[in-house]
Amino acid sequence: MTQTRTHSRPLAFALVALIVGVAAAIVLKPDASVKAALERPFGFVSIGDARGGGFGAADGYVGDDYLDVWADLPALNKLQPDLREAVRAAAADAAADGVELKVTSGWRSAAFQQYLLDEAVAKYGSYEEARRWVSTPTGSRHVTGEAVDIGPTDAADWTIRHGSDHGLCQVFANEMWHFELLTTPGGECPALRPDGSS
Ligand SMILES: [Zn+2]
Secondary structure, eight states: OHHHHHHHHHHHHHHHHHHHHHHHHHHHOHHHHHHHHHHSOHHHHHHHHGGGGTOOGGGTOOOSSOBOTTOOSHHHHTSOHHHHHHHHHHHHHHHHTTOOOEEEEOOOOHHHHHHHHHHHHHHHSSHHHHHTTOOOTTTOTTTTTOOEEEESHHHHHHHHHHGGGGTEEEOBTTOTTEEEEOSOTTOOOOOOBSSTTO
């Protein structure tokens, strides 16, 4: 019994040190903050701000919640039908893999897109930098119903790896959440473009 006690104290210290070490590793894990930032890409944050701009569901504003792929809202209803079907099929595949695939933004009106661009210019301080993240009303594939933003991060990651089964491709290297139909089902996606201004 005495022998057990003399050994148990160093053991307890070792255990505490291990717990503190693991906790520190979790808290300080560098990619945790990166992932959190990706969960709230700029366009998404801005869409949340868009309440102040007076935009609603009719303009494709979807709020802060992740949207179910079957939601009956203009953001989904005004997507090109083949893109909408691809996203729904991908969501079914993702679900089979245990991943919940949701939509954070789909179709947007031109006025809403202009508002997002104006907000981005104010946020980034220059039109050039804003354009790396937000397209113009005439250039945005969201306005034409040809682009969809997918979340959360694990769903976007899943779509990067498996989306091409349904023709879905990541387009911009700086936007892991933005997908367009850029290949035939099972085909190869084109090379990534650096950002939306390229
Ligand atoms: Zn997008």
